[in-house]
Amino acid sequence: MSTPATAxxxxxxxxxxxxxxxxxxxxxxxxxxxxxxxxAQAREWLTQRRFDVLITDMRLPDGLGLELxxxxxxxxxxxxxxxxxxxxxxxxxxxxxxxxxxDYLTKPVDLKQLRAAVSAAQQSQRHVxxxxxxxxxxxxxxxTITPTAEPRSAPPPPAGVRALACIVGDAxxxxxxxxxxxxxxTSMAPVLILGESxxxxxxxxxxxxxxxxxxxxPLVAVNCGAIxxxxxxxxxxxVRKGAYTGATQDREGYFQAAKGGTLFLDEIGDLPLxxxxxxxxxxxxxxxxxxGGVQDEAVDVRLVSATHRxxxxxxxxxxxxxxxxxxxxxxxxxxxxxxxxxxxLPELTHAxxxxxxxxxxxxxxxxxxxxxxxLQSRELPGNVRELENxxxxxxxxxxxxxxxxxxxxxxxxDTIPASIESPSQVDPCVAPTQPSPGIPTDLQTYLDQQERxxxxxxxxxxxxxxxAAAARLGLNLRQMRYRIQRLGIxxxxxxxxxx
Ligand SMILES: Nc1ncnc2c1ncn2[C@@H]1O[C@H](COP(=O)(O)OP(=O)(O)OP(=O)(O)O)[C@@H](O)[C@H]1O
Numbered sequence: 001m002s003t004p005a006t007a008x009x010x011x012x013x014x015x016x017x018x019x020x021x022x023x024x025x026x027x028x029x030x031x032x033x034x035x036x037x038x039x040a041q042a043r044e045w046l047t048q049r050r051f052d053v054l055i056t057d058m059r060l061p062d063g064l065g066l067e068l069x070x071x072x073x074x075x076x077x078x079x080x081x082x083x084x085x086x087x088x089x090x091x092x093x094x095x096x097x098x099x100x101x102x103d104y105l106t107k108p109v110d111l112k113q114l115r116a117a118v119s120a121a122q123q124s125q126r127h128v129x130x131x132x133x134x135x136x137x138x139x140x141x142x143x144t145i146t147p148t149a150e151p152r153s154a155p156p157p158p159a160g161v162r163a164l165a166c167i168v169g170d171a172x173x174x175x176x177x178x179x180x181x182x183x184x185x186t187s188m189a190p191v192l193i194l195g196e197s198x199x200x201x202x203x204x205x206x207x208x209x210x211x212x213x214x215x216x217x218p219l220v221a222v223n224c225g226a227i228x229x230x231x232x233x234x235x236x237x238x239v240r241k242g243a244y245t246g247a248t249q250d251r252e253g254y255f256q257a258a259k260g261g262t263l264f265l266d267e268i269g270d271l272p273l274x275x276x277x278x279x280x281x282x283x284x285x286x287x288x289x290x291x292g293g294v295q296d297e298a299v300d301v302r303l304v305s306a307t308h309r310x311x312x313x314x315x316x317x318x319x320x321x322x323x324x325x326x327x328x329x330x331x332x333x334x335x336x337x338x339x340x341x342x343x344x345l346p347e348l349t350h351a352x353x354x355x356x357x358x359x360x361x362x363x364x365x366x367x368x369x370x371x372x373x374x375l376q377s378r379e380l381p382g383n384v385r386e387l388e389n390x391x392x393x394x395x396x397x398x399x400x401x402x403x404x405x406x407x408x409x410x411x412x413x414d415t416i417p418a419s420i421e422s423p424s425q426v427d428p429c430v431a432p433t434q435p436s437p438g439i440p441t442d443l444q445t446y447l448d449q450q451e452r453x454x455x456x457x458x459x460x461x462x463x464x465x466x467x468a469a470a471a472r473l474g475l476n477l478r479q480m481r482y483r484i485q486r487l488g489i490x491x492x493x494x495x496x497x498x499x
Pocket of ligand 1: 166195201307384385388
């Protein structure tokens with residue numbers, strides 16, 4: 001097997017000049033390179049020996065480069081494939097990734113990106129025991145690619161195993177998503193995570209990152225719905241000193257901060273249209289230009305996006321760009337709603353209690369059978385987040401070593417005071433009781449509590465329609481969502497943004 005610095009590479013391109021250029025570039029990096037001018041020659045090489053990386057042009061005289069990818073996949077070979085596509089050909093790039101390409105490059109190929117892609121592909125090759133490696137050069141060339149007994153990938157690294165373990169549950173839908181995370185983690189293909197609020201989309205994004213060869217790099221998580229529109233471009237692409245009054249120094253954007261790692265775009269469905277166009281350009285060109293900058297910078301991130309909204313429906317209504325959707329949705333992962341995996345509730349409850357107590361340093365109480373039954377009887381439309389909130393509340397209210405059904409009290413949505421104006425209705429720890437108005441001992445907590453009550457009342461009165469509740473309070477939907485998230489308000493349904 002190659003040392004980490006040296007990869008064995010097969011380059012397939014019918015243009016002799018380009019072949020030479022790629023070969024020289026990679027040889028200079030210390031890689032071992034052989035080349036082929038068409039599919040037939042490439043197949044011959046592949047029957048003779050194993051490579052770390054295969055770089056192939058999309059269009060070849062005797063067929064499409066994708067045929068090689070399919071053959072390698074059928075034969076369970078582990079070569080990482082990089083496909084070179086024509087400039088602006090989004091369909092080809094997406095098809096290549098869906099066929100299992102590790103990455104793609106667009107023509108004219110930037111040699112720096114070529115080097116980076118080969119090195120990333122090489123790093124993502126998991127260690128395979130020498131004995132399992134196929135393809136000694138003993139046999140002569142044969143026209144088909146040799147299947148091997150080699151598994152497609154070894155188990156994920158320890159951080160990946162830990163991240164997967166954080167996704168609690170044994171339901172088939174959870175087992176399936178974990179399996180898919182492991183499978184997709186080793187490619188550069190963009191991942192789109194879909195699922196209701198509170199179903200663990202962020203946990204899934206983290207697991208994709210931790211299982212990937214980019215795990216040593218940063219994971220930068222961005223809530224696209226919470227950034228004020230006027231700041232969004234600077235936040236994503238960075239700012240050069242002097243770009244505007246107040247820009248007194250260069251500042252990195254999310255793309256720069258995530259270099260070598262993963263950029264997690266949460267609530268991607270809330271990205272304004274103008275920003276969608278800019279994001280698309282960055283994905284296509286793999287370059288960003290900071291605000292006020294004169295030079296583009298190469299982008300080296302893997303994109304993982306998530307949303308609780310129906311992106312395909314947003315595409316239909318023109319709220320989300322189809323071309324961007326197509327680009328982000330190369331690999332789709334769906335997190336199941338809690339109601340569709342009720343069997344996981346006991347295990348989840350136990351794991352969440354353990355986690356909350358670890359964080360607060362308190363002993364883990366026992367959950368009585370009646371308490372578990374009480375939880376089982378709830379609808380829990382806010383999914384695992386709602387379960388977590390309920391347990392937190394029960395822990396705060398329970399006095400003994402056991403949590404009983406009474407410790408859950410009334411659910412918060414049932415206990416909104418008739419009038420939100422009376423401070424006597426709020427927690428006495430943070431607000432003074434009547435008749436003396438006094439002053440709260442923790443102003444921020446007091447204000448948060450007041451804001452929470454106002455929001456809950458507005459939501460309740462509008463049947464939990466965020467748009468209507470926001471209008472009642474003189475807020476826009478973006479501001480409303482931000483507040484709901486900041487204050488951890490569990491919503492009964494995810495589809496109530498409209499009208
Ligand atoms: N399968 C799970 N196992 C353990 N904890 C979970 C699981 N799913 C969700 N959680 C916990 O529930 C809470 C909400 O999860 P997370 O933030 O990942 O949800 P989300 O789908 O991203 O929600 P939103 O769409 O509102 O951002 C977190 O504290 C998370 O750790």
